[in-house]
Amino acid sequence: MTEVKPAGTDGTSVDLKGAMLGFVSELKGFREDIQMKLQAQEERMNMLDRKTAVRGRAPLSTVAETEVPHRKAFNAYLRSGDDDGLRGLVIEEKGLTVASDGGFLAAPQVAETVQRVLHGGASLRRLANVVTVESSVYEVLVDKGELGAGWATEADAEEGAAGGVERISIPVHELSAMPKASQRLLDDAAFDVEAWLAERIADRFSRAEAAAFVTGDGVAKPRGILSYPTAPAGSASDGQIGVVQTGAMGGFPEEAPADSLIDLIYALGAEYRANASFVMNSKTAAMVRKMKDAEGRFLWSDALNAGQSAQLLGYPVLISEDMPDVDIDSISIAFGDFRAAYTIVERPDLRVLRDPFSAKPHVLFYATKRVGGGVTDFRAVKLLQFA
Secondary structure (H helix, E strand, C coil): CCCCCCECCCCCECCHHHHHHHHHHHHHHHHHHHHHHHHHHHHHHHHHHHHHHHHCCCHHHHHHHHHHHHHHHHHHHHHHCCCCCCCCCEECCCCEECEECCEEECCHHHHHHHHHHHHHCCCHHHCCEEEECCCCEEEEEEEECCCCCCCCCCCCCCCCCCCEEEEEEEECEEEEECCEEEHHHHHCCCCCHHHHHHHHHHHHHHHHHHHHHHHCECCCCCECHHHCCEEECCCCCCCCEEEEECCCCCCCCCCCCCHHHHHHHHHCCHHHHCCCEEEECHHHHHHHCCCECCCCCECEECCCCCCCCEEECCEEEEECCCCCCCCCCCEEEEEECHHHHEEEEECCCCEEEEECCCCCCEEEEEEEEEEEEEECCHHHEEEEECC
């Protein structure tokens, strides 16, 4: 039987079966090519989404991922003394070596807890200017007297005389604490050793800091605000803090006792009063909050919301138990803009050294931090003396 092929327009025969097979093959190749391109595009989009997610991730999330090895190694060190994970460990993106001869850097969660307690404690840290440094000394330039200023015209471009500048150096000192725990307690997996350590360190640091910022002599510790020379307000020179006297020995005057507080407020320059606060201890506050004005209204008003400070004559009050009790010639109340007056300098690292030998069968944890402090603007604070 002879195969019949339809004739084309040019008179040649056409193989319909072969043409259909060729068309199907080309269509299949086209579909595969499209699928490959779509798959490649989807992979590129997925990669872009992952990069965007990492770049846009909250800082705490990315930091937490890098801190996990440090935290695990630090926990093992606290419980058993195993320092293999800490020695030579470098935290990614910070380039910070945690192994050192003076102990190991505490896990970030411990350091953050300690800092949070210190900033929330009842000390001058809540009011003062806090600066973080990497060096052992912080230097600040303070203007002495008024800044140079003046008026000038196009014809006579005269400038005011330049104000004097004083360089004040505040060194940092080593603050230490040594909490103690039993090895049996450390071996208990349910015991949160990091939280326990942070609480003990913060408690000891906060008490030592609070005392140093008020009465410290500057020898191996911050210099306290009451350790500087004083002079009567209005006549205090550079390096002296102005003092207002109550006019009564060891107490407030019987008549118009609040007048000395008003004198103290207005002895401070107007440029500092807007951000000023009172600082006194609880015994002094008990005396002051009983005072009333001529209309019988209390001068002291309690805070309306939690976390706010009480108000005395319209200014906040910080209760610092390290301020002296009211006594003969005592300086028991401070008033000023402490952010301008006092600067606290600290290094960010908190180091912990485990000592299982000195207090057997207990384990000591020697924690150290470097902190300094000093007055940087003597005009920004005034003191009340009961004399």
